[in-house]
Amino acid sequence: MTQRYRIRWTKVGRTRFVSARDLTSVWERALRRADLPIAYSEGFTPHAKVSFPDALPVSVSSTGEYAELTFAAPIVPERDLARLSAALPEGMDVLTYLVVPDGAPKLARMLRATLWELVWPPADAAALTELLRRRGDALLRADHAEVIRHRPDGDRTVDVRPAVLDLATSLRRAPDGADARTVLRAVLRNDGPTVRPTDLFAALSHDDIAAPPTTCRVAQGEHVPEGLREALSGEVAPLVPDVDAEAA
Amino acid sequence: MLGTAPPPSVTPLLAPAERLAVRRPGAAATTPPSYWGALEPLLPQVRKPAQYVGGEHNQVVTPWQAAATRWLLCYPDTYEVGQPNQGIQILYEVLNERATALAERAYAPWVDLEALQREHDIPTFSLETHRPLWAFDVFAVSLPHELGHTNLLNLLDLGRVPHRAADRGALDPIVLVGGHAAYNPEPLAPFVDAAVMGDGEEVVLAIDDVVRRWKHDHLEAHADGTDAASPGPEARHVLLRRLADVEGVYVPAFYAPRYHDDGRLKRTVPVEPGVPALVPKRTVQDLEAWPYPRKQLVPMTETVHERFSVEIFRGCTRGCRFCQAGMITRPVRERRPETVQRLVEEGVRDTGFEEVGLLSLSSADHSAIGPIARDLADTYEGTTTSLSLPSTRVDAFNVTLSNELARNGRRTGLTFAPEAGSERMRAVINKMVSEDDLLRTAEIAFSEGWRHIKLYFMVGLPTETDEDVLAIAELGIETYLLARRHGRANKVTISVGGFVPKPHTPFQWAAQDPPEEIRRKLSLIRHAIKDHSGLKLRTNDPEEGVIEGLLARGDRRVAAAVERAWQLGARFDGWHEMPTLATWRQALEETGVDLAWFSYRERDQREALPWDHLDAGLDKDWLWEDWQDAQGDQQLDDCRWSACYDCGVCPGLSIEHDTGYTGGYRLPVLPQGLGGSDALPVTPERYAAGG
C-alpha cells in the first residue's frame, strides 16, 4: 500500500549552499529523524524513494523546489509533512503537497516553466531599473540573443531568446521602508535546451551591470499572461510582484 | 558598474578596550561581530561552499552573553575531513553541557576561500555564528597527526592572533593543542600556549575552571561599572601558570631544551619554578561516565565518514611496536555492551544516520564484541540501517563478526592488516599473525561470500630486507590466487605505506627510510606482482611521510622550519592537491634544519629525546628493551590476557585494564593460534550480572 506525494519546498538561507548531490542524504536523514515510513528501493544498497525533478545550481535560493516521495504506508499528510519540514535543516521547508493519483502525468510535465527572480542591492536602483527595462524589452523584441557560457571545459554559445517566455523589471520597496531594490522576474521554459538565469543575465548585462547577489527560483508550473501558474496549488505568481501583498 | 553591492562592512574590533569588552564573562560582554554577512556573498565563488555555513542538525548555539568562557574547537583540516572527528564532537558536547561555557567549531578554509578571506578581511570564523577567532577565550586544536601544523599557524594568523605565543597578550585566546601529535609538541612549542596529552573529557573541564576563574579575576568589569585597565602581560603569565598546574597540561614556555655541542639534545628542563619536571598524560578511567558524543552532528555536505559512531573501547594492548596510538592510549577501557546498544539506538533515532560504526583501535578485541554485534544485528535486522566495524584483526572470528554485522547488506569488502609480509618481519613489529592464519581467514571469508579483501602493509620497517619486502608481494599473490578459486570476480588489494617512526613507541629510536628507498621497495613489489593483473596495489606517495616523520620526532629547533614553510605558503601538507614538499625543502635549507639528522638516523640509548619530559605512561627502559627484543625478533603477547610486562602504564596510573577479561572468566576469544573460535562468544558473566 504505497502512497505517492508531490511536495513543493524551499531552499533558502544557509541551505542554498547545499549541492544537488548532497540533497538525497539530507532528505533521507530528515525522513528518518521524522520517523516517516518512506519506501526504499530494492537491492543491496536501498535508497529512500525521494526524487527531485531537476537540480538547482549551488548558491541559488528557491521557494520553488519540488520532490516526489513514495511512502510504504499511509501517512497523515498535514501532521507528518509538518514533521518532515521541522526535521529538515533550517531553510528547507515543505510548503504544499498533492497526493499523486495513479496514472498522473510525470511531475516534470507539470513543471514546464520557471519563474526566476534576480535582485540587486539598493545602489542606483532607479537607473538600473530603467536600464534593465529597456534591455528586457529589446530582448523580447529580438529573435535571438546569443551569449557565451564560460565553462572549465570550454566556452559555448547559447541562444537565450527561445527560452524566455516573458520578463519584467520593477522597483520593489522593502516592507520595512528600507531602500528600494531592482527586481527582475522572468519566466523561462524548462523544456528545450537549458537556459540558466546566469545566461539570461549575461544577455542583459552588456558588461556594465554587476551580477545580482541574489537569484531565486520562485516557483515552477505553467506560463500564463500574468506570470506563472504554480504546479501544485494552481496559484498565480505574478511577473510584477505586488509590493503591498508581499509586505502583508 | 550599475548595481554593485557596497563592500560588506564589518568593523574589526581591535582596540584593546573593545576586545576587552568582547572577552568579558557573561552579560557584561559585548557580542563580537558575525562575519556571515561578509562571507555569504563570497561563497558562490568557492568550492563546496556548504562546508562553511554550519547549521547542521545538533549544532549548539549559545548566546555570547550567556557564557563565562567561550571555546573555539578546531580541526585544522577541511570540514570534510574534520567534521566526523570524535574528539572534537565529544569536547563540543561536554563543554556545551556546562551552563557557564560555550563551544563552537572551526575548520581550515580551503585555499580558494582563504584568498577571499584575506582580500576581504574576514578572519578565521566559527561555523555556528561566524564569530572571529580572536574573540574566543580558548582556541583548542585537535592534532591527530603532524600534517596540520602549518594549517594551525595559518588559522591563527588569519584569525588575527599572533602566531607566536610570546607575542600574545592577555586579550588573545589561549592556544591549546591535543590529540596524538600533541605527545611531541616541541616542533610547535613557540606557537602554542599549552599542549594536553591524553583523554580530553576531564581535563577540558579542569581547564575551563581555570580560565573561568582567571577571567573573573582579570577581565570582569569593576562593580562600579568603570572599566578595568586592559590586563597586561603579567595577567597572561598568571593564566599560563595556573594552567600548568592542571594535570596533563604542558606549557612549553616553562621548559627549555639544553643541547650538547654536537647538536644532540641533553634534556628539556623546567625554567619556571614549581612546574613538574615530567608532565603526565591524562587518563579517564571510567568510560561509562562519559557516554559521548550522544548528539552527533549531521553534516549537510559530504564528509569522509558519514555514520553514527560509537567508541566501544579506548586503548589497545596488542603492543604492535610501530603503533603510536596503541602505545599512548593504554590501558584498555571498555564500554559496556548495554551502553553501546543504548547509544546506538538513541543516536540512530536522533541523527537519522543510515550507518553505525563501532569504533576502537581494534574493535574485534572487545571482550563482548560477539554479543554487541549480535544484539545490534538483531535490532536492525530487516531495516535500512547498516553496521560496520573497522576490521583489522586477522582471524576467522573477525569474519564471523563481519557476517553478523552485514546481515542487512552486501558482503563486499573486508580489511585485514598483517602490516608486514614475512613471518620474521611480523615478529619484529610484534604483529602476531601467521601466514596460515591469514590464508585460512581469507579462505573462510571468500567461501562465505565476501568478494574483496584488502590487506594493509608497511615498508621501511626496522631491519627490513628486500626479502621481507618481496614477501608482501608473495602473500598478496597467494591471497589473490585463493580469491580466484572462489570466484572469478573476487578481488584482492594490497595497500602499502611507508613506515614513519613515532614518539613513545619502541621504534622511536629507529631510522626512517628516505623516500627514494621507500620508492625502490614499492617498485620491487610492483614488479613482483606484475603477472597478476587482477591483484591491485595501492601505495601512497613516499614523499608524504617526509614531513610527517620530521615533525613527529623533531625537537624545538624544527619549529623554525614549520614557521618558514608556512610563510612560504605550505598548507594542507597531507593533500595531493597541495604538493608542499618543495616548499618544505626550501624552508629546511633556509633554517638549517637537517632532515637526515632528524629522520634518517638511528638514535642510541643514551640520547635524550625531545619528548622525554612528557610522560605517556610508558617506561623508557621498557620501550628500549622492547626495541632490543624487536631487533632480536622477540614477540610479546597481549598483556590483556597474558602476564603483565611492566610497560609502565598501569602502575604509573594506578589503574588497570578495564575489560571483561579482568573478571577471571574464560577468554571468549583465544589469542593463541589466532584462529579463535568461529562461534560468537557468549556474554561474559560480568556484563550479564550487570557489573
Ligand code: SF4
Ligand atoms: S592492534 Fe596493533 S596496530 Fe592496531 S591499535 Fe593495537 S597496537 Fe596499534
